[in-house]
């Protein structure tokens with residue numbers, strides 16, 4: 001992970017690699033995935049962003065029993081939407097994901113998109129000790145109440161990034177996936193004008209992002225079209241400047257000396273839309289979700305905290321509990337099983 005001359009880092013993985021095996025599926029075709037748990041603790045797999053039967057959603061105690069150490073679970077579903085998705089554990093998620101359990105799932109469009117190359121950048125940070133190992137201390141309450149567990153080492157497809165080889169005149173589809181626990185990224189491609197063609201797996205009207213910056217929160221995916229209009233032999237920086245004063249160079253687009261593949265580029269075309277249902281909102285039932293919490297919030301001193309929040313405060317002196325709440329209740333750890341539902345909704349009604 002840290003590159004030549006540095007110690008190897010012990011991580012938890014799917015299939016022995018980080019990122020986990022790239023699952024390329026076809027839209028509308030069934031898939032069967034056997035997950036065998038060789039960890040010393042329970043796990044499940046959540047297929048982030050895929051619309052699938054509830055029983056396949058991977059939430060322990062809610063949609064399935066946890067997969068115990070040594071046991072297996074078979075996930076079966078048919079992805080209805082083409083796009084860029086990912087998978088990760090949903091049990092002790094902070095630590096299991098923080099130690100490396102994550103992989104990407106690409107559902108291919110029925111008709112391939114006209115690009116020269118389809119690239120994938122799995123981005124994430126890690127908190128690594130000076131010995132090059134994953135730092136412990138998951139679930140620190142002070143962090144939980146601030147910006148979360150932000151790491152000190154950033155990798156691209158599992159290694160500290162070097163230059164990315166580019167040929168002048170290429171049109172590239174670049175799939176960005178942020179599998180960090182907490183780090184938000186804001187990417188700028190110097191000398192290039194990327195066009196956003198999908199957000200979180202769903203196609204959108206092709207557009208240039210605000211200020212040329214591509215904002216990627218944890219778990220987010222952005223698909224870009226980038227026309228490589230730089231000079232042969234040129235080097236162009238990719239900057240992440242989300243956190244003020246902590247701007248850094250993520251990587252560089254490194255052009256070969258080869259003559260450009262083309263000098264005139266066709267207009268970017270939209271990806272085919274997925275078969276998403278269109279809700280009729282004219283007579284929708286209304287509910288409110290109130291998000292509260294955090295160390296910086298005014299509520300911390302106002303006494304307006306919900307039950308989970310009070311436990312969270314107690315937790316600062318003892319066991320870590322909730323720091324944030326929705327309508328006054330919090331999910332603590334992976335305690336989905338005993339949570340009362342926030343709402344009970346009638347099936348088929350617009351909300």
Ligand SMILES: [Cu+2]
Nearest residue numbers: 046048088219
């Ligand atoms: Cu997820």
